Amino acid sequence: xxxxxSYLVLSAILFSLGLYTVxxxxxxxxxxxxxxxxxxxANINFVAFSKFVTHNLDGHLISVFIIMLAAAEAAVxxxxxxxxxxxxxxxxVDEANSLKQ
Amino acid sequence: MADFIFWMIWVLIVATAGxxxxxxxxxxxxxxxxxxxxxxxxxxxxxxxxxxAVTQIVVYVGGILVLxxxxxxxxxKISTAQISQSSVQKGLGIIIVLAILVIILSAVLSHxxxxxxxxxxxxxxxxxxxxxxxxxxxxxxxxxSVLLLGALVGAATLARKEL
Numbered sequence: 001x002x003x004x005x006s007y008l009v010l011s012a013i014l015f016s017l018g019l020y021t022v023x024x025x026x027x028x029x030x031x032x033x034x035x036x037x038x039x040x041x042a043n044i045n046f047v048a049f050s051k052f053v054t055h056n057l058d059g060h061l062i063s064v065f066i067i068m069l070a071a072a073e074a075a076v077x078x079x080x081x082x083x084x085x086x087x088x089x090x091x092x093v094d095e096a097n098s099l100k101q
Numbered sequence: 102m103a104d105f106i107f108w109m110i111w112v113l114i115v116a117t118a119g120x121x122x123x124x125x126x127x128x129x130x131x132x133x134x135x136x137x138x139x140x141x142x143x144x145x146x147x148x149x150x151x152x153x154a155v156t157q158i159v160v161y162v163g164g165i166l167v168l169x170x171x172x173x174x175x176x177x178k179i180s181t182a183q184i185s186q187s188s189v190q191k192g193l194g195i196i197i198v199l200a201i202l203v204i205i206l207s208a209v210l211s212h213x214x215x216x217x218x219x220x221x222x223x224x225x226x227x228x229x230x231x232x233x234x235x236x237x238x239x240x241x242x243x244x245x246s247v248l249l250l251g252a253l254v255g256a257a258t259l260a261r262k263e264l
Contacts, residue, residue: 004214013115016202017122024188029172033121033134043244047148055221057229060136061238063153073258074165078172081260085176086178
């Protein structure tokens with residue numbers, strides 16, 4: 001817990017699992033969950049470097065803005081997902097190849 | 102003791118994130134995601150980021166996770182608790198992701214981080230964050246408020262029935 005590398009390895013694994021979720025899932029909400037994993041991995045890195053390397057609060061500020069962006073992104077993405085479901089009855093992204101049919 | 106709790110949280114995050122990535126039931130995945138978010142909040146506490154830990158719980162667990170559950174419930178015909186999900190191109194995906202993981206890990210582990218780096222123990226980050234937010238990051242803060250307003254108005258417009 002006093003070594004930067006334990007946080008960096010955790011964030012690398014979290015990022016990889018998020019990336020795997022994004023590239024393989026078919027359900028749009030599941031892909032959104034993968035994006036949240038990736039953003040959390042980035043946040044861990046920012047805060048860990050803030051504590052171990054830069055010794056100031058800039059990394060915390062960036063993390064606050066990332067959390068804010070994630071909330072906005074989730075709201076807009078879910079609105080789009082609901083429209084997709086109303087339009088064609090499923091939210092499988094590999095079959096959604098046009099904006100309107 | 103603190104070491105033990107740290108590694109428990111570490112394992113919790115990896116296990117629940119693995120369930121998000123590899124699980125077959127969408128409901129199980131979204132509840133595993135709650136474990137990941139709470140674990141990341143615990144990691145923030147170990148990094149002396151008290152404000153961020155509370156923000157993580159309030160925004161992620163209280164807000165985004167509820168939105169995700171809404172999204173799942175509104176886009177499935179719910180007859181049982183089992184909402185299955187499938188994946189495509191698992192083999193290719195795992196090869197590419199493992200390659201990226203190896204690149205990141207080799208970069209992280211090849212560098213000697215312990216050399217000149219001393220951890221800084223913040224005691225109270227709220228005052229510092231507030232001060233920075235209204236001095237150095239004021240423009241970013243204002244842009245973020247406009248962006249949030251735009252995103253939420255956009256989401257409400259998109260979700261209307263008579264689009």
